[in-house]
Amino acid sequence: MARVTLNHVTKRYEDVVAVNDMNLEIKDGEFVCLVGPSGCGKSTTMEMVAGLTKPSEGNIHIGDVDVTTLPPKDRGVAMVFQNIALFPHMDVYDNISFGLRLRKYDKEEIDRRVDHASDIVQLEGMLDRMPDEMSGGQRQRVAIARAIVREPDVFLMDEPLANLDAKLRVHMRTELQRLHKELDTTIIYVTHDQAEAMTMSDRIAVLDAGELQQIDPPLVCYNEPANLFVAGFIGSPAMNFAEGKLVPGGFESEHFSVEFDPSQIPGASVGDRVTLGIRPEDVFTTDRIQNLSSATASLDATTDVLEPMGDEIFVYLVLGESAERSMEGETASSNQLLMSVNPDSDIQEDEDVEVVLDRSKVHLFDTASGHALAHGIEELPGSGAGGGPGTEAGTGGRTGADTESQVTEAESDR
Amino acid sequence: MSGETQTQTQTQTQAQSQSETEQGPLANWTQGVISDPDQRSLLYRALFYAITIFFLVTTLFPFYWLLVLALTPNNLILAGDWDLPFLRPQGFNPQAFVEVFEQIPFHLYVFNSFVLATMTTIIVIIIASLAGYVFGRLEFPGRGPLMLAILMVSYFPPAAFLIPLFEAFTGNPVVAPFIGVELFTPPRLVNTPGAMVLPFSALFLPLSIFILTTFYAQIPDGLEDAARVEGTTRLGALFRVIMPLSAPGVATAAVLTFIAVYNEYFFSSIMALGNEPQQWSPLVGGLLQYQSLYSTEFNLMAAASIVGVLPVVILVVVAQERIVSGLTAGALKE
Structure with missing residues (x-):
């Protein structure tokens, strides 16, 4: 058991920087996930830790050991690979005991440990099988x-x-969590x-383009994403984004506006270009807002496509009265x-609806x-623009700077 | 054969159905092969047997001929009645297989070739494994040209190296060309295994490196990474994981090298100054001992050839088993 620390770690290949100035501190006993899109440097980071x-x-x-130049075998790490990487010419027992045999443990000790490990992953009675006689899940358990x-x-x-x-x-996800416990x-x-x-994780480290974007507990990453990338990456389906700018009355984009006092946003002033983000579950039709503490003014929209998922329905809305369908798809505007x-x-x-956004869940990004x-x-004091019966105006605007608390507080309204 | 009658009936029915087109039997048969899967597989099987029998006859006939000569007493070989078509022994003299060892110490010649071949194979496999690992699994500048340079060694005829090597192995100082600076004086290696194993290793390395490079390059990186994380060095991963998984390739390279050296005569006949077993003269040198100025004992030469071939036959059978078992154990799967 040990702490893992990365100090200003950079990995450069001939033409690309795979990992750029990564600082990461992983506590003893912590379960940390590195996530990011393909090519973001997460596997390279892992390989550097492995050696x-x-x-x-x-x-x-x-x-407390600087392992930067140590070979993998002297680092005290064990690794499970994506392609499982069992040695195909050895049976399960030989595969599991490979590392122990290399370290010259006695036979009884090896047997004891192999028995214990195969107990944990429920592989009893399969120790003499060859990897190609096993199913994918069994091989993964051997690994x-x-x-x-x-x-x-x-x-x-x-x-x-x-x-x-x-x-x-x-x-296997639940088995891994149990294993970690x-x-x-x-x-x-x-x-x-x-x-x-x-x-699964205690903390998530979100990576993009070789750089660490945010490392926080999962719900903090979800509710208080540090930047546009994290906001768009965490959550499925992804957060809605609308580009616009700050005006004296709040936020205004091509298709809609949201009223608030721009002076409450630190580090931004009227006229700045900002992007508003709102998760799909924080958008409500006007007939369902009774339990919303503070909603924005209603927006006119037309429903376009419905995607029933069983436990919820995803509704694609087209904003604006004219309701022209934009074929631009994913673009922020x-x-x-x-x-x-x-x-x-x-x-x-194709139904005309009025929707509101949950103010406490609106994110603003530069x-x-x-x-x-x-x-x-x-809410803007006295404007009364909020279409809902929200009486206790504003649950205290959380700014990007203070990352503490209020993570789960607004969760209960759904 | 029921297939033939079937074919005939089919040909008949086809001939009936196509009576207005008036096709000949060959055209009908061709049509049948194209349209009827049974007839096609019959043709394929017939072709398979024809080709297999052809290869078996051409490869096994020399062995049969050796056996015939070995069993025929030497005086009857020249005087015998070799009437075709069946070439049979003109007498029965299995005593030749014993006489082979009585006239000269033939077993020592076999031993020499066997030892030379084994030593060369071990050296070649170890060095070619290291080189194959480097060329097959590592990225470094100049990899392509370097590989080409190594393969170039095998472009030269071995005779091109003979004179300088003979000079060096007889203990003459090695002088750098053109500038005339004496580099070093090698030990006198003629009449020792070194004089043969060194040039053989150099000559047969390129092919083995080439074979092992392609095999080692196919082993997934994940397996090597796994071995290294589990506790091996790169070298350990090569010998514990990559090499066992490439067993068919290693066996191929080893068998090719072994056979080539075992049968080698050109270099060893010169590096062994006399044709004596004590001077590491090889198998073929021993065979030539049955030929003297006045007589040639063909029956003994044939018998000795059969005896000399046996170790290789055994080796190939064993290695082939290894290759087949390596394949069926799923060694190349992942």
Whole structure:
């Protein structure tokens, strides 16, 4: 068990910077997920911790030891690979005991540990099988057993569930969480699947283009994303964005406006270009806003496409009275808005509706830099613009600067 | 054969159905092969047997001929009645297989070739594994040209190296060309295994490096990474994981090298100054001992050839088993 620290770690290849000035401190016993899109440097970061790749600059500590130049075998790490990487010419027992045999443990000790590890991952009775006689899930369990049998200081898992089918993946996800509880070892877990990251980890490190965007507990990343990238990456479906600018009365974009007092936004002034972000579940039709503490003025919209998911329905809205459909799709200035509604809602396609946004869940970002300006905005005093019966105006605008608290506070209104 | 009758009936029915087109039997048969899968597989099987029998006859006939000569007493080989078509022994003299060892110490010649081949194979496989790992799995500037340079060694005829090597191995100082600076004086290696194993290793390395490079390059990176994280060095991963998984390739390279050296005569006949087993003269040198100025004992030469081939036959059978078992154990899957 050990702390893992990365100090100003940079990895440069001939023409690209894979990881740029990464500073990361992972506490003893913590489960940290590195997430990001393909090519964001998460696997490279992992390989540098494992010792398979040497950083161009910076240093890496595991526990109190500077391991920057140590070979992988001397780092006290064990790794589970995306392609499982069992040795195909060895049976399960030989695979699991490979590391122990290399370290010249006695036979009884090896047997004891292999038995224990295969117990944990429920592989009893399969020790004499060859890897190609096993199913994907069994092989993955062998790979995990091979990692835990060495009782390493740090577990590294590089998308270990990526090659499994959806059902097995969910099952292995809970098994890994149980394993973490049982072993209480530091785990670094790389994934591009944000659902895995959200459900399993103590903290999520979001990476993009080789740079660390945010490292926080999952719900903080979800509710108070540090910048546009994190906001767009965490959450499925993604957050709605609308580009616009700050005006004396609040936020104004091509298709709609939201009233608030711009002076409450630190670090921004009237006339700045900002991007407003709102998650689909924080958009409501006007007939469902009774339990909203503070809603914005209603916006006219037309429903476009419905996507019933079973537990909720995603509704694509086209904003504006003319309701021209923009084919631009994903661009930030589009007049589309995604809303999630109850599955028992009787909403129809091509229906005119009025929607409001939950003020406490509105995010504002600086368009140029992408940094978060505010999470939640207060009503303009006395304007009464909020269409809802929200009496207790404003639950205290959370700004990007203070990241504490109020994470789950507004969760209950759904 | 039921297939033939079937074919005939089919040909008949086709001939009936196409009576107005008036096709000949060959055209009908061709039509049948094209349209009827049974007839096609019959043709394929027939072709397979024809080609297999052709190859078996051409490769096995020399062995049969050796056996015939070995069993025929030497005086009957020249006087014998070799009437075609069946070439049979003109007598029965299995004593030749014993006489082979009585006339000269033939087993020592076999031993020499065997030892030379084994030593060369071990050296070649170890060095070619290291080189194959580097060329197959590492990225570095100049990899392509360097590989080409190594392969170029095999472009030269071995005879091109003979004179300078003979000079060096007889203990003459090695002088840098053109500038005349004496570099070093090698030990006198003629009549020792070194004089043969060194040039053989150099000559057969390029092919083995080439084979192992392609095999080692195919092993997934993940397996090597896994081995290294589990506790091996790069070298350990090569010998514990990459090499066992490339067993068919290693076996191929080893068998090719072994056979080539085992049969080698040109270099060893010169590096062994006399044709004596004590001077590491090889198998072929031993065979030539049965030929004297006045007589040639063809039956003994044939018998000795059969005896000399046996170790290679055993080796190939064993290695082939290894290759097949390596394949069926799923060694190349991942």
